[in-house]
Amino acid sequence: MKISAIKELLDAELICCEENLNENVFSACGSDMMSDVLAYVKDQAVLLTGLVNSQVVRTAEMMDMRCIVFVRSKMPTAEMIELAKEANIVIMATKKRMYEACGILYSNGLVGNKVRDV
Amino acid sequence: MSEALKFHFDVDGTDFTSAGQASVQIKKNLRQLGIAPDIIRRVSIAMYEGEINMVIHAGGGEADVTVTEDCIEISLRDHGPGIKNIEQAMQEGFSTATDTIRTLGFGAGMGLPNMKRYTDDIQITSEIGKGTDIVMRVNLK
Ligand SMILES: Nc1ncnc2c1ncn2[C@@H]1O[C@H](COP(=O)(O)OP(=O)(O)OP(=O)(O)O)[C@@H](O)[C@H]1O
Numbered sequence: 725m726k727i728s729a730i731k732e733l734l735d736a737e738l739i740c741c742e743e744n745l746n747e748n749v750f751s752a753c754g755s756d757m758m759s760d761v762l763a764y765v766k767d768q769a770v771l772l773t774g775l776v777n778s779q780v781v782r783t784a785e786m787m788d789m790r791c792i793v794f795v796r797s798k799m800p801t802a803e804m805i806e807l808a809k810e811a812n813i814v815i816m817a818t819k820k821r822m823y824e825a826c827g828i829l830y831s832n833g834l835v836g837n838k839v840r841d842v
Numbered sequence: 843m844s845e846a847l848k849f850h851f852d853v854d855g856t857d858f859t860s861a862g863q864a865s866v867q868i869k870k871n872l873r874q875l876g877i878a879p880d881i882i883r884r885v886s887i888a889m890y891e892g893e894i895n896m897v898i899h900a901g902g903g904e905a906d907v908t909v910t911e912d913c914i915e916i917s918l919r920d921h922g923p924g925i926k927n928i929e930q931a932m933q934e935g936f937s938t939a940t941d942t943i944r945t946l947g948f949g950a951g952m953g954l955p956n957m958k959r960y961t962d963d964i965q966i967t968s969e970i971g972k973g974t975d976i977v978m979r980v981n982l983k
């Protein structure tokens with residue numbers, strides 16, 4: 725799914741890295757706990773979260789994620805936007821709640837992925 | 843690469859916002875060395891989890907990364923409270939994190955299991971009241 729399609733589906737406001745809207749993502753992960761996110765590795769993924777601090781961007785960066793969607797109208801800080809620009813990660817914000825945002829992406833074909841076995 | 847390459851970082855235990863900077867830097871260094879992306883990702887995630895743990899559980903510490911022809915070794919040292927029961931701490935879901943830490947997005951009890959998940963070897967030594975030593979290895983061959 726193209727990142728631009730995620731923006732449309734979630735009626736989201738684009739916050740940075742517009743130039744990457746044409747990139748594809750193949751999986752998604754929704755969580756407010758960063759180590760839960762870090763357990764799920766898949767190429768070119770999108771992170772949906774209601775957590776707002778710099779560690780969200782670092783987590784996405786460590787995982788090579790392409791896009792972060794903040795749910796429930798959460799807005800990233802200026803510092804987070806700077807970090808995201810450096811790491812080339814698209815940030816957007818949607819008014820939708822986590823459950824609904826994940827459901828919309830899932831039902832449009834963006835499925836999750838498995839945890840790597842310990 | 844015949845000589846081992848070494849990187850050293852002091853991890854500030856007073857600033858949650860900057861936690862993870864050492865891992866971000868290592869990721870850049872490994873990229874410059876031309877290491878495969880999936881290896882870089884495994885090393886970065888394992889080190890990031892360890893770095894965050896040092897900040898939220900141990901008041902900071904030190905990190906050393908050594909890159910040789912055969913492997914990447916991540917060594918973390920802190921002088922925090924130590925881990926009482928390492929086997930229990932390795933269980934998914936076990937956490938002593940406070941509610942404050944949880945509101946920051948950590949405390950799922952997944953960090954140590956993730957460190958094990960993404961590395962080929964992990965050795966933890968810890969002494970109550972003295973600190974914790976973690977050495978992780980990711981093989982390149
Ligand atoms: N460096 C450390 N010093 C002291 N205790 C530690 C250290 N690292 C981990 N621990 C202990 O081990 C427990 C489990 O660590 P782990 O990283 O798996 O989970 P967590 O940090 O609590 O949550 P998460 O990593 O999911 O955010 C911690 O809650 C803490 O009690």
Ligand SMILES: [Mg+2]
Pocket residue numbers: 759891894895948949952953954
């Ligand atoms: Mg942890």
